[in-house]
Amino acid sequence: MSKFNSRRLPSGGHIDRNHPLKFLFNGKELSGYREDTLASALMANGIDILSRSFKYHRPRGIQNRGYADVTSMVQLCGKNESPNVLASIQPLYEGLSARSVNCWPSVNFDIGASLSAFSSVLPSGFYYKTFMWPSWHLFEPVIRRAAGFGRAPAKKPEELYLSRFDHCDILVVGSGPAGLMAALCAARSGARTILVDEMTGPGGSLRYTDAKFDDRPALNWVRQVVSELEDSAHVKCLWNATAWGYQEGNMVCVTEREPQHLDILGRNWKIWAKRVILATGAIERPIVFENNDVPGVMMCSAVMEAINSHAVAPGKKALVFTNNGSAYQVLPYLDNAGIELAGIIDTRTTEQIHRSELIRDRSVEVLTQSFVRKVVANGKRVQSAIVCSRDNQSFDRKIECDLVCVSGGWNPGVHLFSQSRGSLRYEDSIASFLPDQAIQATHCAGAVNGTMDLAGCLAEGAQVSAKALSAIGIQAQVPAVAKLSDSTQTKYHIEPFWSSTTGDRPQKAFVDMAGDVTVFDLRLALREGFGEVEHLKRYTTNGMGLDQGKTANVNAIGIIAHHLNCHPAEVGTTTFRPPYTPVEFGAIAGSQFGEVVLPYRHTPMKNWHKSHGAVMYEAGARWQRPGYYLKAGESMNDAIKRECQAVRNQLAIYDGSPLGKFQIQGTDALRLINLVYTNCFDGLQIGQGRYGVMLNEEGLVFDDGVSFRLDDDQYLLSCSTGGAPAVERKLDKFINVECPELDVLITPVTSQWANATVCGPLARQFLQTADSDIDWSLDALPFMHMQQGNLAGIPVRVFRVSFTGELSFEINVPSRYGLELWEYLMEIGQPWNICPIGSEANHVLRVEKGFLSLAHEVDGTVDPIDLGLGWIVNRKKSDFIGKRAMEIRRQNQPERHELVGLLPQDPKTLIQEGAPIASGRGHTQSEGFVSACVWSGSCDRTIALGLLSNGRARFGETVLAWDCGKSIPVVVSKPVFYDAQGERLRM
């Protein structure tokens, strides 16, 4: 027979022998069966070495079960490329392809392993002590290449992830005996229940043991319970779903991998539960001895799983090494698999060992009070073990074996409990940490609670569930507990034994396999004063690897306690943090990906713009707006120039829809407006508007805009596009919290209105040709006034406001008519050569006029007086937002940066926006900066605006702008370059 499936047992297991599957490992074609994991299939094929270790590149294989089996990590290749996948949880599928990680050229012959030769100079924290001279940069690339395991995928997957919310009464995490009973009880009691388990199916430990309920395999019972659950409308069961984050608010994040009924890679559930029941079981931990990482050293439960679930014999001759009773359960499994038993090494005394029938009838030798000092490997796999006695350390005995079944005890899966801020306590009788005080609405049942016997787990699951239900006022229907057939269970009875080595010499006795941390490393750290458990973790990296110390941490704490001569409780644990097991980033982001990663907003005219060459800009508050419209053969600058000319000389139109708008109503509407703007709005007629600047309470400019009076107590306040969300929040807080005495109501109406702004010297003439009842004449509709009426049969509001400095009509219509209005204007504007313009042209035009741009001149340090808007600050008003602060600041700072115009001496020079203005030797004395600089068609030269120290007193002076090493002389001027009197916009 070929090596193919050489370790597969002829019968048994839960694998589906009718469905053989082909897969690739390191390029070699192998085969397994459906229901195999990648790990079991590799084991069946006689493959021992899956990867190389982090630091010393030691060969590693399968040691543990499920997510605790950190040494089984591989790179999943092909379409679903994914790094650091644990073979022990990866279901086998047809065509799967995987590679070993952290090795070159191959996992069996790995150059990196030669590092082991230098390992004596690489104890924990060695990098803090060397590589300083001449510079870390010389060494870093080598270290970096050596670090890390798998590779990030080169391509993004095309499939989706989703993320969703849910609510329930009872969330049960873990579907072992305890979790199933808890879920069953909740379901029968009519509670909305969600049951999740990280494995591909239910059952927990019952999936790999051969327990019998009512004389039938436990899995039958599992199936029966689950089908009852799945048939209940108020119950959801999620398999392959890890509860990874126990958040505040009793919310648990659960990531479901590749939900079977949907074509997605994963889905993250954010579940609020009234009560959470943690039935997360326990993880078997190793005992530390020299070479305890060599393939062939496995946890007893992993051996049981291999044999019972996957019909694989992980060795031929086994030695059992334990400090507790649970290990003896492996014996019948070894028998079944035809594995010879080389002996049992138990660290406990004869009296401590419960002589169950499992050993009573055997001829096998049990060496009590003994331990495995080290295993000897033939390079790739265990060959023998050196065993010695606890009272007579010099007594060494070599036992031939190719499999060492280890049990160092069980670590209750307290991760989620601790994440939820629940406290832990060290329990001597199980030599591990247990949940103590819950902070959130959390319950624990089963092995996680320290209940190590199956009957106890079943009973506790139901009891705890009943308790949780009654806490939320649901009458519990407690299901009967199935009868266990002849219990093959042993008494747990653990006696702590953490490590065979003291770590005085640098043996390879690994505490943390994921980070290659040895007992020696822990000892060294202690010696150097890193005795705090958190220092120890950080100095040695113990518990910082891929499995976050699932098996390592308790051992490390035990070892430290032993050497510090204290109780493990005094050492304490490091902090448990999410995620419980690594979660794909894609699942966390869910559908927030690609185009929909951020909200975007469109005006009703979007499609028109796009089909007319508009280059869309993000205009603030997620709005998309045309930046400029490109015509064939044009450059961006050409386009902007053309658009500017249209406004200054003829006729243009732009989409001003995104401008923020609020309808304000109430007897105190005017009072509010007078409080939020620096100037006074008294005396405004209905239909009249006024420009205002809004400060924050710190006295600094926050926003600006025009407000119109619509009716007696009704105003329409407008603000900048990007500022609208902040203005909305500010106003809302102001009237509800800061000035609750105001009798005023605010309705944000930004998207209600679409706006086409017609501007240019021909705007009035043009609009007079439109089909409209509006009187466009100066008398009827002067600057800063509005009119309502109809245009082309559409109800419109026309505002005479100008941000370009040119004659301008803002035509607002309910959004549904936006496109219709726009198209109508474009159509009748055709003979006029009407030109659509974007925000770039607007920018040039406003610079020519010295109008304020929040994005440019306002950097959070300026007040309105700095901006030359002193006329807008009504000092007589007793109060407005920011008044007090502005006054205090001005008292303390007489000299301020003020808005000025700047004319580069060379009229062709463009200065970069943001260039500082400086004087003094080496330009060290800062005097301000250039906030905007554009080519102005109207002035036929470049012009700029800036903030300059004491600027208004310095008109005519030449100052130096500093632009990338060049100093550029610029002449200070008034900040207006076009139509200084403002006649054109008032036309």
Added chain:
Amino acid sequence: MLLIPCPWCGNRAESEFRCAGQAKPPRREFVEKSDEAWLEYLYLSENRRGVLEENWCHEKGCGEWFKLRRHTATHEIVDAENDS
């Protein structure tokens, strides 16, 4: 994510709410006070571990403003009340 007890809607997801800082007396009570008192109103707020009373708004929901007492280190909510 917390579930926050809106006085009008009951428990709703934290993401529907806005926390708007420490609850202080209304602004008008400071307008007439000394510069020092005004500055205190402007930028001093309690910044400690423990229960703080804050202004919260069910911004994406019913729009109500209310006072919430919340622990700044555990994020536990003590109570919420509507004073209108």
Added chain:
Amino acid sequence: MTYEVSINRCHQQAIFDIRGIRPDLDSSLIESGMTARVEKGKIVLSDELEILQLGPRRILVKTALENEQQVEQDFRAALIDTRRLSVVNVSDLYLGVQLTGPDALEVLAHAVPLDLYEFPPGSGTSSAVFSLTAIVICEAMNRYVLLVERSYLDYVQKRLRVCALTGETAKWQ
């Protein structure tokens, strides 16, 4: 496999946003005879109107678009005298997107944090839809309507379709 749901834009409706200082809102509703017709968190049908109290100080009234002017006039007549009430026509502010089909609830659960099992037909509330403010209405079993700010409609609709696995991939054009 995908979810069984269809996601479509609704016909525009006339919508009025009524806000008031609490006691005023209550009393003017009484005056106008509307109080009997509001119920917290529920859509109440009355003549041509669908009335939804969104908050203690805010009511939304929906009706067919052709009733827009009539209803606006009625409101003015009935409510406007009390000046401490604001009625704003927001018919163009909100657009509806409708989810119908057996999986409507499951798909919607990807967007809103509400407990949708406690949100039977006839319920309505303002909530966070993909973190944006929107009004969620359960019109019937397997039928939900989201009223979202018009400018966000494309975004919300697109993202719902992504969640419904309609095959629409999230690609930026």
Added chain:
Amino acid sequence: MKPQQRYSIFSLIGGAIGNHQDWKQAWRNPEPKTHYDVLIVGGGGHGLASAYYLAKNHGVRNVAVVEKNWIGAGNSGRNTAVVRSNYLRDASIRFFDKSLQLYEGLSQELNYNIMLSQRSEVDVLLTTTSMRNMRRRSLNMNRLGVEFQMLSAAQVRQRIPILAPMEQCRLPILGGSVQERAGIARHDAIVWGYARAADAYGVDIIQNAEVTAIRRGDDGSVSAVETSRGLIGANKIAIATGNENAAMASLVDLRLPLRCFNLQAFVSEPIKPILDVVVNCPDLGVYLSHSDKGELVIGGATDAQQISFRKGGKVYMLEETVAGLLELFPVFRRLKLLRQWGGALEFAQDGSPIVSATPIKGLYISAGWWGGFKAIPAGGLTFAHLIANNDPHPLASAYGMNRFSKLDYLLEGGTTVPTD
């Protein structure tokens, strides 16, 4: 004084020969004395660096650093370790660049490899607003002789080849900026290196001692602190407690405009080198670097809504940051989150730190270090100067606490800390 034991490759080899049995404690674990000339509260980077410079530059060696947990338990032990000096205002540029310069010589100075990796930080810019902000910074920094350059979109892609292709971007990359000297350092090493070097000068590092009260003498000046390990006298007391400064100041009825907000960070599973620079994307609120150990270290935006002292994180902030990460790097979708944590960041009202004497004689405070890992060397240097001379160091003269009552802000972020 120098550390009793020098670290080098030779000492490591020597150590190996002796099975590494002879390594000394990196710092002592002394019992507190009854009195110190200067007592520093807070064993984070700033407290320890201040102790070191007090001893080294000012000859003040009867110094204690009192730490309530273990040194580095605060933000210095949980930050994303980015060091850079690209700030906007002159005072900040000068201060932070001094800090970066000190970092450049720190491994040698402390004889401790802090693993300063000046791999450059590239800002990936997606909006015209952030382009404008960075351009202004870069122009101003260049004027002061500090390197920080703008990049074209093509140059950004060249430096970060795995960025999302143009056609897949929600917000296309408009350009970027880079500071070549920026990079990362090993966060714990800064703490341990300063601790070891300060200890060698005789500074007492006292862990597990929480300061619960500050006592004052008859003249009002400070005299001692009460701690969980007893009363400790001191002529001068310097507060550097990371995010507890407001609480510490309130022990002597001092109120400061400080607020703490949550910031979270997370790491991916360890992978082989894929990213050679620090990447920062202000528009998506995410930044990351690839550590020497192999994990991607990722940070996001501060959650400036609620005052918070938690060391965890809010899940909606995590989602946002991850979404931002994947928008830049869609290839990371299948990469896995390994660990997520958080910290409370302390902000002063104007976003700039406070390094200041107080109205109470003998009491000094160093606070508001929300991005203050990069500031540890200069923060320590200037704080030590202030404590020793009772006079601000010229580089930190803008950081006095009296600026607030004049509303004379040093605004870095562009705006003040949100007041709501």
